[in-house]
Amino acid sequence: MGVRTWISGWPVYRQLTGTDPLGRGAAAKSGRSMALTARTETADSMARSVCPYCAVGCGQRVYVKDGQVSQIEGDPDSPISRGRLCPKGAASKNLVTSELRQQKVQYRRPWSERKAYVWWDEQHGEWTGHDVPDFEKTKAPGYRPPAEAKGTAALAGDDAFIMQGDGKAWLYVPTGLIDGPLPAHYEPAESPMRNALYGQQANPTRKAYQRPDNQLNPSPPEPHSEVFPYVFAIGRLTEHHTAGGMSRNVQYLSELQPTMFVEVSPELAAERDLHHLGWAHLVTLRSAIEARVLVTDRITPLRVDGRVLHQVWLPYHWGGQGLTRGDSTNDLFGIVLDPNVLIQESKVGTCDIRPGRRPTGPALRGYIADYQQRAGVRPQRQSPIVTTDSYREG
C-alpha cells in the first residue's frame, strides 16, 4: 500500500480535498461500506422453491453460500405471490436454521425388522406387533389387487397407510350430499341459545362421537346449559402456523406472538374479575386450559334473545414444545364432524371462564368432574341429536 493510498484512505483527507467538506457523506464512507453488496449477489447458487408453510404456495428464492442457506426471500417471478411473503414465509431461513429444528429424520425403512411396529405373522395369517394395524389384519404383504378392485380391496398388501381405508385419495360426495344442498340455520353443536328458527337445535346429520371422554356441554333444550354460559371462538394469528409446531420453533415469529392468550370484552372482564395480562382459564366438559387475558373493545358482548351473551376469542397455536409454550386450545373442543366431508364442525363452543391459572394433574380431573356434576352429566350420557319433539313438548 502506497503512502498516497494510505492518505486518501483517511476520511479527513477526503473531507478536506473532496466534495464533502462537512464530512457527513462521501468522505465518511468506510471501507466496509464502499465494498458492501447484497449477499444475494455473492451467493454460490439460487434455487427457486415454495414456502414451507401453508397451501397458498408463495414462491421463494433460496440463496446458498458455502453449502449453507444464506437468504430466503419472496420470488418476484411467482404468479401466486409476486415476491410477497407473510411473516411466516419471511422467517423461512429462521425455520431452516432454528436450533430446535429436527435434524435427524426418523425414517423407518419399510418393514425394517429391527424398527417394525407391526409385522406379518405367517403362522396365524395376520398382522401383529407392538402397534394395532391400521389396515385389514389378514391381508398378506404379497396381496395384489385385481384391476377392477374397489374400496379396501384395491389396497395392495404393502401399500402405504394414508388415512383412508383404500390408501388412496378420496373424492367426497360423488353420489350426493348427506346434508344439504339448501341452506338452513342450525346452532353449533354447543350453543347457549335455542335455535330461533326451528325446533331442531343443531344439525341432525352431524357425526357425533358419544363417548365419556367426548361429552358435549349441554345446549338447549337440554338443561344446565347455564353452567357454560360463554361462547368461545377460535382463530389464527398471522405470526403462527396451525398448532404452532413449526412457527413456535422460530425465534422471529415466537417473539411477535410470545404467549397463549384469550381476548375478552371489558364487560366480561368486570363480570368475572379478569385482569389485563393476568391469567384466566377456560373450562368445558372435556378439560380446562389457561391463557393470559387481553381485555379489548374489539370483543363485543352480543344482545341475543333479550339477554347479554359474552363471547371470548383465542388463538389455537400453542402446545407443549417450542420456544413459546402454552395450553392447547384443541383441548377445549369436543369432536363433532360435518356429515359431508367430515370436517370438524366444532370451531366454536360454550365454556366457562375463571380468573387465575387452572389446576394441574389429578386436581384438574377433579375440577372437570365438579363441572360435570353441576351440569348433571353422567359418563354414559348421550347428547340428544333430534330435538324437535322435546321442543314441541316444552
Add this chain to the structure above:
Amino acid sequence: MVGTNSLYGPLDPARDAGYPDAPARMGFFTDTSVCIGCKACEVACKEWNQVPGTGLDLLGMSFDNTGALTANSWRHVAFVEQPRPIGQQSSPFVDTPTGPSVSAAAAAIGAGTKVDTGTKPGVPPAIEPDSAAWMAAGPEFPGMPGSQPPGRTGSANGRTDVRWLMMSDVCKHCTHAACLDVCPTGSLFRTEFGTVVIQEDICNGCGYCIPACPYGVIDQREGDGRAWKCTLCYDRIGVGKTPACAQACPTESIQYGALDELRERAQRRVERLHAGGVVEARLYGDDPNDGVGGDGAFFLLLDEPEVYGLPPDPVVTTRDLPKMWRRAGLAAVTMAAAVLAAFIRRSP
C-alpha cells in the same frame, strides 16, 4: 457542498453530502390505510439484516409485542384500537335502495295490495302485511358487531364500533438528520441515495445520536454497545434490489422508490381517499419545508400523528446549532473585552 440550508431548510441531501452525481433520492412511502398488521416487514428486515432476537414478552398492546423501534427491531408495526368506526362507515341499513317504508302502517297497507309480480306460480306475490310492518319499524339490532354496535342503538353503555389502526414504523431517513450531524466518529453518514446509515465498523457506541433523533428511532444494542437502526437496506438498494421489508409487504403498504415519485403517488392516494369519504387521511413527513426538511420515509396516516406515537411537529435537534455557536462566540468576545477593560481601568 456547504450550503445555507445544510442544517435546516429545503435541501437535496445527497448533493450536500458530496455526491455531485447522486442518483435519485430513494425512500419509503408507508400507506397505513392498507396495512393489515401482518408484521412480514419486521421479520423480513430481521432475516436480511441478521438482527438478534428481542426476547419473548407479551406487552398487552393489542397485537403489538415489539413495542417500539429498537436496536433489534428496525421495523415496528403499531396496533391502535380506537372506539370509532372506519372512515365514514355507517349502519348498513341506512340509505340502502331496498330500505324500509316510511312507517309501519304504510308498509302494512302496501303489502296488503298484493301486487302480482307474476314470477312463479305458488309464490306469494308480496310479503305479508305483518312482516312488512315489522320491517318498516326499522332495523332491530341483531347482536352482530358488524351490523350495528350496541352503542348506536343505546342498548349498551356507550359502546361504539372499533377501528384498528396499524402502522409499520421505521427510521425516517430525514433530510436533516441530527443523528448524523452529532456523530463524532463519522459512523453515521449520508449515502448517495440520500439515506442515513450507521456504519457498524466505525460506531464506537458513544450514543450521541440517540437523544439527537427527534423520533426516538436509534437505540443502543445491549451487550454490543453500538447504535443500530434501519439502513434502508443500503446493501440491497446498491445493487438495484428492493429493501427487504418492502419486498415482503403483501399489501404494498410499504412502497419503495424514488422519493419524488413516491410523494406524487402519495398525494394521489390521499386525494382518492378523501374522495372516497376517508377525510381523516393525511400525509406525515412528506413536506420538504417541515422541521426536518421532509422525511425520506414518510407515511399516510388515518389520524393525528400522536395517535401512532409520532411527534406532531418534529424539528431537527441541530437546527439552532449555528445560532448557538454565534451567540457563544459573541459571549466569549464580550467576556474577553470586559476582562481587557478591567485591566485598562486599573492602570494609573
